Amino acid sequence: MNTMKAISIFSLLSILFFTAMGQHKNPKGTLFIIGGGTAGDTLQHNILKEANWQKHDGIVVVTLASSIAQESFEYNNDAFKKFTGEESIHFDSASIHDAKKIEALKKAKIIYLGGGAQDRFMHLIENTQIGKIISEAYTKGALIAGTSAGAAVMSKMMITGNGLIDTVYAATFEIMKKGNLEISTGLGLLDSVIIDQHFVVRSRYNRLLSAQFEFPSFQCIGIDESTAIIIKNNVARVTGEGQVLLLNNARLNHITHTNSFNGSASISIFTAGNTFPIKN
Numbered sequence: 001m002n003t004m005k006a007i008s009i010f011s012l013l014s015i016l017f018f019t020a021m022g023q024h025k026n027p028k029g030t031l032f033i034i035g036g037g038t039a040g041d042t043l044q045h046n047i048l049k050e051a052n053w054q055k056h057d058g059i060v061v062v063t064l065a066s067s068i069a070q071e072s073f074e075y076n077n078d079a080f081k082k083f084t085g086e087e088s089i090h091f092d093s094a095s096i097h098d099a100k101k102i103e104a105l106k107k108a109k110i111i112y113l114g115g116g117a118q119d120r121f122m123h124l125i126e127n128t129q130i131g132k133i134i135s136e137a138y139t140k141g142a143l144i145a146g147t148s149a150g151a152a153v154m155s156k157m158m159i160t161g162n163g164l165i166d167t168v169y170a171a172t173f174e175i176m177k178k179g180n181l182e183i184s185t186g187l188g189l190l191d192s193v194i195i196d197q198h199f200v201v202r203s204r205y206n207r208l209l210s211a212q213f214e215f216p217s218f219q220c221i222g223i224d225e226s227t228a229i230i231i232k233n234n235v236a237r238v239t240g241e242g243q244v245l246l247l248n249n250a251r252l253n254h255i256t257h258t259n260s261f262n263g264s265a266s267i268s269i270f271t272a273g274n275t276f277p278i279k280n
Contacts, residue, residue: 028141030232031189035242036115036148036198037225044079046239047110050230051143057109059088064124065116065149069093072114080112088112096128105133110143113150119160119184121153131187138189151197151223157215158186159196159207165259171198173206177259181210190231192279193219200224200243208247213261216250219279227272237275244270 032047051057061076063069073090080088089108095101105111111134113121125131138144144154152158163173165180173180183194194215196208199222212220223229224242231237238244245267252263270276 027139029138030143030230031138031154032143032145032228032230033151033154033195033223034145034147034197034228034240035151035223035225035244037201039079039147040226040241041079041082043226043228043240045083046228046230047112047143047145048080048083050232051110053084053109055084056086058104058107059084059086059110059112060091060105060108061088061112061114062091062105062150063114063116064091064093064096065118065121065153066114067116067120072116076112076114093124096124096130102129102133105130106137108137108142110145111137113144113146113153115148115150118149118152118158118186121149122158122184122186134187135189144189148197151195153186154189155186155193155195156188156191157194157211157218158184159194159211160184161207171202172204173210176206176210176213176261178214178255178261179259181207181214183211183214190278192217193221196220196222198225199245208245209265210261212247212250212265213252213263216252218248220247221245222247231278234278234280235275236278237273238270239272241272244274246270246276 030050059080061073063072066072069092077088089104091101146154160182162182163180164182166175194211196204208220208222222245227240227242229236229238229244247265247267250265254262
């Protein structure tokens with residue numbers, strides 16, 4: 001399949017998928033997007049604060065991305081319980097067709113999407129109502145938090161981490177060439193933003209720059225570990241220990257005979273307390 005045909009098929013599938021899930025015009029909810037690593041007490045406490053969590057408000061920890069779902073749940077449950085004194089609800093692969101767990105997901109004040117593999121997450125919810133439920137919860141006022149893979153799935157255009165030309169997996173791309181970046185369909189909570197995680201510590205500049213040149217109309221945001229952006233009313237606020245990088249305004253001059261990018265893009269670096277506008 002040639003590149004243009006692949007892009008056309010992806011675009012059609014995306015339109016159908018996101019029409020079904022609904023658009024996010026003036027959502028009442030909040031996105032709390034963590035770049036992975038150790039969230040720590042400060043970020044966990046900030047999640048509760050941003051959600052205006054009250055006693056007995058539901059917290060659902062979604063471990064669909066993880067291959068060690070129980071361990072992932074226990075870690076995050078303990079982190080929240082330290083502040084709330086209450087048990088969170090575990091939403092794993094067995095919960096997808098569990099009516100009680102689905103109802104809890106609908107009513108949750110906080111939905112926390114754990115780490116793992118973003119492709120695994122999206123594969124498990126394929127042909128279910130789970131994506132739509134999370135989308136509607138965000139629209140109606142829930143706080144949707146996600147870390148690592150749980151951060152990547154927030155976007156409509158989701159980086160899988162795989163290379164299509166250089167297929168040997170590495171923490172970052174060894175090359176910056178047109179057609180190497182694999183993009184799949186995420187939850188679509190962000191319409192015009194591409195998220196990358198573990199950004200500074202894993203030096204993922206090549207990967208996100210590739211995304212910016214492939215999709216210049218999108219904001220490309222790299223979030224470092226133990227760092228988050230809090231998105232409300234189309235404004236992102238940075239919190240945590242590390243840095244957030246924003247890549248945008250890509251200008252592609254030409255593609256070389258080896259498919260390498262030639263052009264320019266703007267890069268902004270933000271730290272805790274900084275804010276910047278989010279495209280919608």
